[in-house]
Amino acid sequence: MPGAGVSAGPRMGSKYPPSMQCFLPLWTLVLEVALIVIFFFFTSYDTSSQDPKKLMETYRVLQDVTIMVALGFGFINSSLRRYGWSSVAFNLFLLALVVQWAVLLDGFLEQLSPKKVVIKLSSIKLATMSAMSVLISAGAVLGKTNLVQLVLMALVEVTAFDVMRMIQRKYFLKDNHVNMMHIHVFAAYFGLMVAWRFRRPLHERVMEKDQTAKSSSLFGMLGTLFLWIFWPSFNSALLLDSPNERKNAMFNTYYALAVSAVTAISVSSLAHPQGKINMNHIHNAVLAGGVAVGASCYLISSPWLAMVLGLTAGLISTGGALCLPMYFNHVLGIHDTGGVYYTFGLPGLLGEIAHIVLITYQVDQTKTAMINHQLLLDIGALSLAMAMGLLIGLLTGLVLNLKIWRGPHVSKYFDDQAFWEFPHLAVGF
């Protein structure tokens, strides 16, 4: 749309409050220095001599997870017509900041005492996975917040998520894999609640920006493919110690992803009167299988079950993408930019329920008491994840909505212009 941007475009941003300038660098540089000071006093590297092969294996998994969060989540939301730069760069910023904070937090919560935290390669892996919760939630508020608000949200969310994981570990006896897999449900509800506080009547002009363009959609597809390819690494990342469970996790994730990709594309075509496929459905629903199989991937012992989960997740996710936006927008007043609820929330919920059913089924059938106890723990853990996501999300949304943060005006939603210095020629897309 060359020309439009030049003549009438909001380039100069005359209404844009100049105070973000004071806030953001001050905030983040002070934060960064504070982090360095804390690292100085409270951390040390793990100097125990490890098996080098195990070390390399951990490094490979860390790398796969980093590819997912930096490239996958960076590009999956870059399909917004005028918001590609912010999607990718803010994603990197949040990731880099949150990983540092999460390593510290994990360490302190693990030992529950202020002595020195020993940093291992696996701590960074865990911190990167925790950071993913922030990147999921950010999808729901994308384009409606400035970077200061995102940073605040990120720090609160990852803290809440890590505290929730600690509680699940200590009181619900859930190991790291199981408590980490609550990430989808937790982050989706958290993101939705924050987005709810940012409901504004969107002008048509703004709605137009909440669209994809042809080449941006290819970038979005790139992000989706990175996530799709490396999802088996994510689901098996915390099962390094038991090769058989790890193998199962890879197998099942692979099958669930394959089936959900086929399902998503088919159903998207079924829903259109002329059989056309919707690119946004693909971006989201293709991954639903990986999300849904996450919690139980180590348990499932034959492919058909993973495939059924993938099929169901694909149906739910595409169905959600078809029906929910309208309902969310008009009835609940939630504008879920990246479709977080049907990409992560619903399939995640399905996965958790499947996990509870499977684990109850596997507990020795005779011991009814034990089943009940187990069931209680499982349902408790899931409720905790949802409750904390909803509650802390709501509180965060309320705080972020304060005037002092000078969030972008609704007419500047979904627009890179508010945040980026453009050379005067870089108009259009």
Added chain:
Amino acid sequence: MPGAGVSAGPRMGSKYPPSMQCFLPLWTLVLEVALIVIFFFFTSYDTSSQDPKKLMETYRVLQDVTIMVALGFGFINSSLRRYGWSSVAFNLFLLALVVQWAVLLDGFLEQLSPKKVVIKLSSIKLATMSAMSVLISAGAVLGKTNLVQLVLMALVEVTAFDVMRMIQRKYFLKDNHVNMMHIHVFAAYFGLMVAWRFRRPLHERVMEKDQTAKSSSLFGMLGTLFLWIFWPSFNSALLLDSPNERKNAMFNTYYALAVSAVTAISVSSLAHPQGKINMNHIHNAVLAGGVAVGASCYLISSPWLAMVLGLTAGLISTGGALCLPMYFNHVLGIHDTGGVYYTFGLPGLLGEIAHIVLITYQVDQTKTAMINHQLLLDIGALSLAMAMGLLIGLLTGLVLNLKIWRGPHVSKYFDDQAFWEFPHLAVGF
């Protein structure tokens, strides 16, 4: 080209038959459910306790191959000006579907009895590699078929390819690496024959869409680079058991790729009156070295031979790209969209011939009888691959050309509009 798409563009597709809607989702969902049922009755996971290090190694190779097929093949053809979405997404769809089918097929053909198939990580690796045959052939018919036709073609092709591999294994005594490397010749001829049945006089307006645009070409380059980087993994993927052969395979592929990249760019510049380079040559010919060295990569014991193969392949491939399209279009009436014949067909043929020469040379020189026998087996295997590719490809082309599939009208060739729901703003590219 903003505006054009809006005013005169074939957006509403009034002539587009609405029946694909009934076909595709019905077809693929039924197929998916059928696959789940077959998996339920006929498969189980490999539960034998494996060496965890070997498992991880297999997983890494599987991942490399998945990157090649999902990202590499997905994006290499995305440089068509108006067909980027379909290239990438249909590629993913075919991959996800075919891998499921190929795992079953490989299992049944391996044991030749209807007992339970044990799925290993290496089965998925093999299935993903077989799926590549479909993605290669799809390049030749790209933009001229709808998704139903592609799915049918994919299922037929991967079945034929796996049967051919089984015959080669049983009767021609070719191990998995050697029979897999016939993929290039088989898939290229298969694709060409199918494309031959889709010859239509192309209007100029349609021809214009069969062009690249600047940013799409960068996506194409991205796909090329993924293939280029991971090709050594592909060529050595089935040599996991013999470290020395594997090392040779990596070395030789690496050298052949480097030389063919240099050759392709140089020759492309040589052919233009003003010394300009053609981007399409780069996309294709850069990979020719990897294709050509595929069959014999484990045998070659010094770099110069791999480099000579890379040089020859680069020459043949760029030469083909310069001369063949005209000839194919006007004399044979084959429109080879993605240049499959000179990207995979010709270099593959070169590679097979080189392999036959090398293996004949290595057999003990005194035993003439043995040489003859070996030669016979080799030539037989190659002929089988070509013959099956041509024949099954022709039959598939005939079937796909039936009216019942409601393929896109020739005026809709190379156009995403027929398959994708666009937001009304996403015009141009």
Added chain:
Amino acid sequence: MPGAGVSAGPRMGSKYPPSMQCFLPLWTLVLEVALIVIFFFFTSYDTSSQDPKKLMETYRVLQDVTIMVALGFGFINSSLRRYGWSSVAFNLFLLALVVQWAVLLDGFLEQLSPKKVVIKLSSIKLATMSAMSVLISAGAVLGKTNLVQLVLMALVEVTAFDVMRMIQRKYFLKDNHVNMMHIHVFAAYFGLMVAWRFRRPLHERVMEKDQTAKSSSLFGMLGTLFLWIFWPSFNSALLLDSPNERKNAMFNTYYALAVSAVTAISVSSLAHPQGKINMNHIHNAVLAGGVAVGASCYLISSPWLAMVLGLTAGLISTGGALCLPMYFNHVLGIHDTGGVYYTFGLPGLLGEIAHIVLITYQVDQTKTAMINHQLLLDIGALSLAMAMGLLIGLLTGLVLNLKIWRGPHVSKYFDDQAFWEFPHLAVGF
């Protein structure tokens, strides 16, 4: 900008000298054949039976480095509005050519005798890392040279770099990791000196092309992210033999990168009157932490030091991007297209100084004589790298500036049109 390219664009390039056609393919094909002949007489593969696990580990590292140089460096400079094709493709061309030459050169310089060079997988890894020096320098002259000039520059530079590394190994007792890490300083100064010889008064029309466009910038971001993700592999690539140093290198690089990403984005926003961020700062400064920590990453034993280095590097790099271009352009007459000086030069210098300080500090405090000797060696090695970069760069610049190479006219700077055959529709960006 549809239309512009068609009507008034420099498509036909009537002033463009047709002689590049004769030069380039002749040159490079003869060179390629010469390389094959040298490989025929002077090389053989390593046939000693190696530990397969170690082999695979080396292969993984080689792959990571290849991803960095082919994808990372290919795309990081593709954000020039009209120069994306050349950035990516010339990068691949130079990489493929230089790796072949560097393997030979490394071999001969290692043994300093003309007997057969034994090629190992680790030789290719080393050669790929040496090739990076060329790709760094190429960033400074990007868009101002034709491919013949780039090839010449590449061969001279990699030869000089390998000779410098050999001298450092033999006479300054620096091991491979330490001498390799001089790559940033060497390549930056080399590139700057070459760019200095290409100073021309740039017309405004040309300056306009030296801009980014929206979707090109996402490609640039893609390159940046690949580099960011795999930088820990690069910094630890030559430490395969000592697991503890390798682990430290990964940790420290990871932390330095995270901090420099946060710093770069914050400071970029601080510098703009409205708090807007500049995409070019992100592309460059995000990596500064990895560069700065390169030399000393194996030494640093607690995260805070790496973080301080990352913070300082981020400040220096963004500061450089803000102030230096103006100064370089107008006072020194150097037009540093890719910002090589503040991306690699300054952070590299910081890293070398930090390394000298750290290593001096670690030498036993009582032996003053030894400290002095060590200090002398360290400062000598750094001075050698800078001096050779400056001197050989200047000489190369002088030679490349000769009329016989027929470099592009200043009005064709930063323009793909001079090098690429475009289909007549591929206008705009």
